[in-house]
Amino acid sequence: MNKxxxxxxxLTDLLQPTRRPVAIAFRDQAPPGLARLEGTQPSGCSFxxxxxxxxxxxxxxxxxxxCPIGSYTHNIPLPEARSxxxxxxxxxxxxxxxxxxxxxxxxxRLQTTPAVTIYAPLAESPVEPDVVLLCGKPGRLMLLHxxxxxxxxxxxxxxxxxxxxxxxxxxxxxxxxxxxxxGNRVYTGLTDDEFYVVVAGPDLRGIVDELQTITGANAxxxxxxxxxxxxxxxx
Numbered sequence: 107m108n109k110x111x112x113x114x115x116x117l118t119d120l121l122q123p124t125r126r127p128v129a130i131a132f133r134d135q136a137p138p139g140l141a142r143l144e145g146t147q148p149s150g151c152s153f154x155x156x157x158x159x160x161x162x163x164x165x166x167x168x169x170x171x172x173c174p175i176g177s178y179t180h181n182i183p184l185p186e187a188r189s190x191x192x193x194x195x196x197x198x199x200x201x202x203x204x205x206x207x208x209x210x211x212x213x214x215r216l217q218t219t220p221a222v223t224i225y226a227p228l229a230e231s232p233v234e235p236d237v238v239l240l241c242g243k244p245g246r247l248m249l250l251h252x253x254x255x256x257x258x259x260x261x262x263x264x265x266x267x268x269x270x271x272x273x274x275x276x277x278x279x280x281x282x283x284x285x286x287x288x289g290n291r292v293y294t295g296l297t298d299d300e301f302y303v304v305v306a307g308p309d310l311r312g313i314v315d316e317l318q319t320i321t322g323a324n325a326x327x328x329x330x331x332x333x334x335x336x337x338x339x340x341x
Contacts, residue, residue, distance in 0.1 A: 108229070109311075110129070110228055110229050110230075110231055110235075111229040113127075113228060113229075113238075113310060113311065113314055114126070114127050114227065114228040114229040115229070116314050116317065117228070117240065117314065117317075120249065120314075120317045120318070120321050121240065121242055121246045121247065121249060121250060121317070122242065122243075122246055123240050123241055123242040123246070123247075124241050124242050124243065124297075124300055125158040125241040125242075126157075126158045126159075126160070126227045126228070126229075127227070127228040127238055127239065127240050128154055128157040128158050128225060128226070128227065128228065128238065128239040128240075129157075129224075129225070129226050129227070129228045129231035129233075129235035129237075129238055129307070130154075130157075130223065130224065130225055130235055130236060130237050130238070130239060130273060131223070131224040131231070131233045131234065131235050131236045131307070132216065132220035132222075132223055132224075132236050132277075133164075133220065133221065133222050133223075133224060133233065134221045134222070135221060135222060136164040136222045136224065137164075137224070137232045137233055139232070140162060140163065140164050140224065140232050141163055141164075142163065142164055142165065142166065142169075143156070143161075143163040143164070143165055143169060143225075146169070146172060147169070147172065147173075147293075148172050148173065148293060149172065149173040149176055149289060149290070149293040150170050150173045150176030150177070150179075150180060150270050151173075151176065151269060151270055151289075151290045151293050151294055152293045152294065153165060153223075153225045154225070154239055154294060155293070155294040155295065156225065157225035157226055157227060158227070158241065160227055160230075161225075161226075162224075162225070162226035162227065162230050162231070162232065163224075163225055163226070164222045164223060164224045164225070165222065165223045165225070166221075166222060167182045167219060167220070167221075170182050170223075171184055171185065171188060173270075174188075174191040174192035174194075174195045175192070175195060175268045175270065175289070176268070176270045177192070178192060178213070178215065179213060179214065179215050179216070179268060179270045179271045179273070179274060180215070180216050180219070180220065180223070180270070180273075180274070181215050181216040181217065181218060181219045181220075182219055182220075183219070196210065204267070205267070213268070213271050214271045214272075214274040214275040215271075215274050216273075216274045216277065217274075234307055235307035235310075236277055236306070236307050237273050237276045237277060237304050237305065237306060237307055238304070238305045238307060238310050239273075239302060239303075239304050240302065240303045240304070240305070241296065241300055241301070241302055242300060242301075242303075243299060243300065244299075244301065247283070247301065247303045249317060249320050249321055249324060250281065250303050250305070250313065250317070251281065251283070251303070252320045252324075253313045253314070253316035253317045253319075253320045254280060254281045254305075254309075254313050254316075256316040256319065256320065257309065257312045257313055257316055259279060259280035259281065259306075259309050259312070259313065260278075260279060260280035260281075261280055261281050261282075261283075262275050262276070262280070262281070262282040262283070264283050264284070264285060265282060265283065265284040265285070266284065266285050266286075266287060267287035267288075267289075268287050268289065268290070269284045269286050269287045269289070269290035269302065270290070271284075272284040272302060272304045273304055275304070276304040276305060276306050277306060278306070279306045279308070279309060280305075280306055280309060281303055281304065281305050281306070281309070281313070282303075282304045283301065283302065283303045283304070284301060284302045284304070285301050286300070286301055286302060
């Protein structure tokens with residue numbers, strides 16, 4: 107069985123994600139046989155939704171221009187005629203109190219502009235992913251954090267807006283989690299009880315290997331704590 111198929115199956119069995127895990131890769135060129143996504147999307151995270159729904163494709167930098175914030179986190183310069191859109195969007199966000207301009211320099215970004223970005227369900231990715239995006243419920247994705255801790259891989263602080271910064275945050279290794287942002291929730295349909303964990307592709311196998319231990323340990327501890335609650339709680 108293909109390694110990526112095995113990894114997606116293990117993640118699905120152990121974590122019950124609410125959507126299929128998505129593999130994302132940043133490359134200099136598209137792999138043979140993979141089609142470029144047709145049409146347009148309003149945001150970079152819209153590509154996540156399409157891949158989670160089962161589509162495999164690649165995008166070019168121009169496909170990201172509709173999302174000035176996503177273009178910023180992916181280090182994709184907007185064309186001169188549209189460069190004002192980033193400033194306009196940031197001004198809106200600061201004017202309504204959503205963001206402070208001094209926060210912007212601290213937003214993680216890709217180090218280089220990807221010539222192509224490849225999106226696919228993990229099991230169907232034509233290349234090794236740079237990051238793997240998981241969407242699910244807190245009680246399950248908690249296990250992924252605990253498995254990562256067993257591998258001693260770094261974990262970022264819990265991220266908020268913009269959600270897309272979780273991808274460059276995880277590229278350097280380990281995992282990055284995001285509560286999501288309102289734009290992402292609108293564009294992807296993320297529900298109020300879902301959030302994201304992004305795992306660096308090279309670290310995924312080691313983290314998955316620890317998941318079996320962590321899920322078993324949590325099952326044992328659930329029984330332990332339930333017994334303590336039943337025995338010690340008096341009101």
